[in-house]
Amino acid sequence: MDAPHVAQARRLVRDRFPDALSVVLAGSTASGRATASSDLDIPVLVGDDGVTHRETVRFEGRVVELFVHTRAGLAELFAADVANRRAAMQYMYAGGLVLVDVDGAAGRARALAAADLRGGPPALGARAVGSRRYGLTDALDDLAHAGDPVEALAVAGYVLTAAADLLCDHRRAWIGGGKWLPRRLLEADPALGAALLEGHLRLCRAADPTALLEAASAVLDLVGGPLREGYRRTWQGTEPSAP
Template identity: 65%
Template sequence: MSSDADGPSHPINQARRLAAECFPDALSVILAGSTASGRATVTSDLDIAVLIEDGGETRRETLRFEERLVELFVHTRAGLDELFAADTASRRGVMQYMYAHGLVLSEREEAATHIKQHAEDALHEGPGALPPAAVESQRYVLTDALDDLADAADVVERLAVANVVLSTAADLLFDHHRAWTGGGKWLPRRLLQADPEHGGALLDGYRHLCENGEPEDFADAAAEILTLAGGPLREGYARTWRAAAESAAR
C-alpha cells in the first residue's frame, strides 16, 4: 500500500471508522481478507464480519464506504453457527478463515476472542473425508479429463479441459490431506498450503500449459495426484442414479 499505515486513508483505519459508525453496538467486528493479511492494494475491498445480538438478521451486503468497496457478513450467533456448518459442508471454511485470521476491530464480552478460538479449532480439525462414492466419481472424471487433454488439438478446447483437470485434481489432493478447499484466487493458495510439492507441480504445469500450450508437465502432475487418490478409473466403474445425483449436488 502506498498510504501510510497511520494515515486516515489506510484501509484498516477506514474499517475501524466503518465499525464505529455503522455497528457501534455489535458484539464483534472482524476485518478479514487481503487487508487483514497485509496483501491489500489500493483497489482491495474490505471483508468485514459483524456479530450482532440475537433477533437481528443474518445477511451479506455489499456497499461503498469512503470510496472503498465493502463486503459485509452480518450474523447473529445462531446465524454464524449455520454459516460455519455450511462452510464445513462445502469444505471451504470461508467464515472459519475470516474469524481465525481476521483482525479484531471491536468486541464486547470477549465475543470475537471466543469465536476466533472456535474457528481456529475447526480449521485445525479439517473438513473430514469425502464419501468413497464421491472420491470414485472424481477419479473417474479426472481419468476421463486427462484422456481428453491428451487428445485435444484445439487450443481453446485444451484450456477448457485443463480447467476440469485442475479443479478435479485439486479436489482429490485436498481430500487426500483432509484439507480445506478454495475457489478463485484461493484455490492456488490453499493448494500450496495443503501440499507444496504436488500442489506446486500442478500449478506450475498449469501455468506452463497456459503460457506455452504444452500439457505434458501438467498432465504428469495431475496423474500423480490421481495415483494418490487410488489411480485411474475407467472399466468397471458404475454408480446408481442416487449416488450420481448426490455427487452432483455436492
C-alpha cells in the same frame, strides 16, 4: 497491516454497526496482501434480534463485503463451511484483525473457528472420490488429445480444480476457490500443489499440457489411480448426470 485500510474499516463500523458485538477485518488486508484496490472483508456479529446476511457496499470509494450474523447464524455458517470443506468464515475469524470485541464475543468466535480449522475438513466418501477419479481420468484423456487450443484451456481449468479437490481431500486439507485455490493447494501439498499450478501455467503460456498431465496423474495415483472401465454409479436422484 495497512493502517489506512484499518482506519477506513473502523470508520465504517462506527457508522453502520455501533451496537455490534464483534467485528473482524479479514481478507487480504489482514494477511498483508492488500493493494490499493482491494476490498474490505468484514464479518460482523450482531445481537440475536438481527438478521444473518451478506451485503456488498461501497464506503468512501472502496468496495466492502459485509458478513453479518447473529450468534445462531454464525454457528450455522461455521457448520456449512465445514460441510463444504472450505471453512471460509473460520479463516476470516481466525486470521482477521479484531476491531470490536464486546464481552469477549470476538474471542469466543475466534476460538470456535480455530477449533474447526484444527479439526480439518470432513473426508469425502468412497462414492464421491470415485466420481472425482472418473471425471479427472476422462478429463486427462481429453486434455492429452485436445486439438483445439480453446478447448484445451477449458479442460485444463477443470483438471486443475478436480486434481486440487482430490489432493486436498487426500491430505485432509481445506479447499478454496478463485485466488484461494492455489493458496490452499500449496498449503495442502507444497510440492505436488506447485507442480499442478506450474503445469497449468505452462499450458496457458506455451500450449504444452505435459507437466499438467504428469502432475494430475500423480494425484490420481495417490487416490487409487485412473478410473474408467468397470466404473458404475447408481443414480440417487440429487446428483448431476456427469461427474
